[in-house]
Amino acid sequence: MSEAVIRDFCQWLAATPLSHAIQTAGWVIPTLQTIHILGVAVIFSSAILVDLRIWRVFQREVPLSDVARRFLPTIWPVLLVLLVTGSLLIIGEPRRSLLNTTFYLKMALLAVALALTGALQWSLSSAPEFWQGGSARRMTGRLAATVSILVWCSILFAGRWIAYTQVG
Amino acid sequence: MPRLADLIAPLESSGLADSIRENDLLFPLIESVHVLSICLVVGSILVVDLRLLGIASTNQPVSRVTRAILPLTWSAFVVAVASGSLMFISNATKYLGNGYFIAKLLLIAAAGVNMAIFHVVVARDLPRWDNKTASPLRARLAGGFSILLWIAVVACGRWIGFTMKVG
Numbered sequence: 001m002s003e004a005v006i007r008d009f010c011q012w013l014a015a016t017p018l019s020h021a022i023q024t025a026g027w028v029i030p031t032l033q034t035i036h037i038l039g040v041a042v043i044f045s046s047a048i049l050v051d052l053r054i055w056r057v058f059q060r061e062v063p064l065s066d067v068a069r070r071f072l073p074t075i076w077p078v079l080l081v082l083l084v085t086g087s088l089l090i091i092g093e094p095r096r097s098l099l100n101t102t103f104y105l106k107m108a109l110l111a112v113a114l115a116l117t118g119a120l121q122w123s124l125s126s127a128p129e130f131w132q133g134g135s136a137r138r139m140t141g142r143l144a145a146t147v148s149i150l151v152w153c154s155i156l157f158a159g160r161w162i163a164y165t166q167v168g
Numbered sequence: 169m170p171r172l173a174d175l176i177a178p179l180e181s182s183g184l185a186d187s188i189r190e191n192d193l194l195f196p197l198i199e200s201v202h203v204l205s206i207c208l209v210v211g212s213i214l215v216v217d218l219r220l221l222g223i224a225s226t227n228q229p230v231s232r233v234t235r236a237i238l239p240l241t242w243s244a245f246v247v248a249v250a251s252g253s254l255m256f257i258s259n260a261t262k263y264l265g266n267g268y269f270i271a272k273l274l275l276i277a278a279a280g281v282n283m284a285i286f287h288v289v290v291a292r293d294l295p296r297w298d299n300k301t302a303s304p305l306r307a308r309l310a311g312g313f314s315i316l317l318w319i320a321v322v323a324c325g326r327w328i329g330f331t332m333k334v335g
Contacts, residue, residue: 030330034323045211059236070225153204160200
């Protein structure tokens with residue numbers, strides 16, 4: 001998609017009644033952002049706790065599959081809340097995100113983080129002991145957990161950075 | 169007694185505060201660390217609160233959940249306070265004049281008091297209900313208050329950004 005098309009789309013979106021409503025009521029955007037951050041807090045903490053369990057820093061006496069079953073399923077419904085609040089924020093200020101490279105970077109990182117989370121959840125539901133099978137798998141697990149922590153942190157950084165990299 | 173304004177003036181005019189104000193990258197960087205650590209504080213304390221409310225982690229004793237989670241919560245809180253202090257000194261006078269900033273500090277203090285009351289008073293007879301799914305009403309109240317207070321802390325934090333132009 002060329003930039004001109006996105007620019008036109010932003011212009012159209014910003015002219016919709018919903019966008020107007022979000023822009024004019026001063027409390028709407030901070031409220032949406034607050035809900036968005038609370039959702040991020042839940043997802044981020046859930047993912048980090050499971051990653052820390054893989055590193056045996058958190059609740060090592062509890063099997064990994066139990067820790068994963070306790071925290072990972074929460075991520076998906078909360079993700080829906082993030083999609084809704086995120087979309088409304090974009091509708092309110094389309095140019096802030098859609099014409100911003102940082103936003104696309106955030107979405108790409110999110111795809112990686114979710115793929116990692118999904119793969120972990122799936123591997124543990126089909127074979128609860130999977131990541132304990134041998135040192136190669138343990139190392140792979142720790143590597144994946146480290147990547148997951150870094151990617152989730154980058155997503156949060158990118159989220160904040162959107163505010164500083166918007167074009168006019 | 170020296171006035172608060174006199175105490176913060178040297179902080180605000182320090183070289184460190186200058187750099188945070190002037191450098192284009194430093195403020196967003198500190199702010200990102202702040203958001204990240206607050207997310208961990210809120211998300212991790214929520215695990216404890218939901219256990220107290222009997223909603224999640226109910227197959228584990230309350231004491232095991234608090235022992236596993238609270239070190240992470242406290243570590244993240246230390247980072248949040250450190251990053252928050254750096255943002256504060258960069259514009260101390262403006263922050264002190266912002267109602268949402270004051271409200272945020274008071275709400276964090278209230279969350280601290282709630283936690284202290286939980287440890288000292290509510291959890292006094294913890295061994296009696298440690299393993300039970302349903303905690304006594306006072307423990308559920310502590311969990312409920314904690315959730316509400318931290319939601320309010322995050323909301324105030326966001327509102328500071330909209331009512332004060334810095335960075």
